[in-house]
Amino acid sequence: MQHLAFLLAGSADTLIGGFIGFFSSFVIMLITRWLDRKGKLRIYAKRTVVDNKKRWGFHEDGGQSLLVVPLKLEFQNTTGRSRVVRNVDVVPYRNGKEVAKTVQIEYTEKKRAAGEKVTEVTTSEYGEEDAHNSYSFTLPPNSIVNKKCLFCLKHENVPDFDELRLDYFDERDRRISLHIDEIAGDWKPRVFEPDLDWVLLKKR
Known part of the structure; x- marks a missing residue:
């Protein structure tokens, strides 16, 4: 009888120990996931120039x-x-x-071997046959990633506008819209100075 009680007590201790171990692992997993999700994704932008001379703004193209x-x-x-x-x-x-x-533009720079000075900038629209027909990026954990992009839009029945935003979809396929700047988008030819500093993009 004492032997049976000893076995039952041992089994109970084993079950309790197993439960504690499982619960501890579960809690650790939850904490790890929480720590992984802690932090933010911030996007900074700087409007620049094309080929070191063509400033951003409204340009004449074929009338x-x-x-x-x-x-x-x-x-x-x-x-x-x-x-x-x-x-x-x-x-x-x-x-x-x-x-x-x-339109998202493929933007490549050809550099001279001596001095790494840019001598030519070639741009071309992504075609439908191109698998990479949009700017999409995977950002590693705890990282800073820099990208150079070029966007164009012809007037062609596009109405006037008053704001530019940066839109994208996240890993959950949610659309995120961030304010870049207010602008008098009346399509009159004019260009703007490039940004000197990085601007943190935020929702409005």
Whole structure:
């Protein structure tokens, strides 16, 4: 009888120990996931120039106005997990509503071997046959990633607008819209000075 009681007590201790171990592992897993999600994804932007001379703004192209926005982006991922930004686009808005989408341009620089001075900038639109037909990036955990992008939009029945935003989809396929700047988008030819400092993009 005493032997049976001893066995039962041992089994109870084993079950309790197993439960405590399982519960501890579960709590540790939850804490780890919470720590991985802690932190933020911040996006900084700087409007620049094309080929070191063509400033951003409205240019004449074949008798019609063309919006050109060369943009440097810095993604700061301070979370402990990979983040996805898909289909990054500069989007004109009017009174808080989207009026059109810009064309994402393939932007490559050809550099001279001596001195690494840029001698030529080649740009071309992404074609439908191109698998990489949008700006989409995977950001490693606790990382800073810099990208150079170029966005264009022809007038072609696009109405006037009053704001530029940076839109993208995250890893949960949620659309995120961040304010870049207010602008008189009346399509009159004019250019703007490039940004001197990085601007943190925020929701309005």
